Amino acid sequence: MGLIRTTVTLSNPRNVALAPLGVTALVDTGAITLCIPEHVAVQLDLAELEKREVTTAEGRHVSVPYVGPVQMRFANRSCFTGALVLGDDVLLGSIPLEDMDLVVNPRGQQVTVNPESPNIPSAVVKALGH
Numbered sequence: 474m475g476l477i478r479t480t481v482t483l484s485n486p487r488n489v490a491l492a493p494l495g496v497t498a499l500v501d502t503g504a505i506t507l508c509i510p511e512h513v514a515v516q517l518d519l520a521e522l523e524k525r526e527v528t529t530a531e532g533r534h535v536s537v538p539y540v541g542p543v544q545m546r547f548a549n550r551s552c553f554t555g556a557l558v559l560g561d562d563v564l565l566g567s568i569p570l571e572d573m574d575l576v577v578n579p580r581g582q583q584v585t586v587n588p589e590s591p592n593i594p595s596a597v598v599k600a601l602g603h
Contacts, residue, residue: 477577479584481565482546483509485517486553493546496563500584502577504566507543507556514540514558525557535559545569548586550594571596 477500484493494516519540526536541555550573570577574587574594587595 477579477582477584479547479565481563483513483517483563484544484546485519486542486544487520488518491516491518498563498565500565500570500577502567502570504564505568506566507545507554507569508560508564508566509540509543509556509558510561510563511558513563514538514556517543519543519556521558522555527557527559545573547573547575547584549592550575550586 478497479500480495481498482493482495485491494513496513521538521540523539524536525539526534528534538558539555540558542553543556545552545554552569552572554569554572570584572594574590574596575584576587577584589595
């Protein structure tokens with residue numbers, strides 16, 4: 474399997490006067506959150522909510538800004554999330570992928586909406602008691 478990249482649109486829902494950004498994101502199903510470079514956080518005027526500690530691939534522990542909220546759009550899907558500010562590329566982790574009910578196709582090296590729910594995102598939840 475090679476690297477999978479996809480195009481998403483990021484925006485700041487607290488400042489709708491700012492134009493959304495279309496970005497190419499590296500899809501990483503082993504990552505949890507959305508990660509964005511500092512220049513994207515600055516362009517979207519995203520507020521730092523707190524610091525979070527991350528562990529790098531080299532095993533270093535680093536404190537990085539956590540910003541938000543961020544609205545992300547892909548095809549006919551949308552979600553709201555926060556983002557870690559680090560790196561040079563946008564990295565799309567498993568939480569926003571699941572939230573938008575997207576499917577990663579390693580063979581086709583693409584991301585698509587879930588074909589079992591093409592019109593609206595679906596989710597599995599615990600049964601509700603009555």
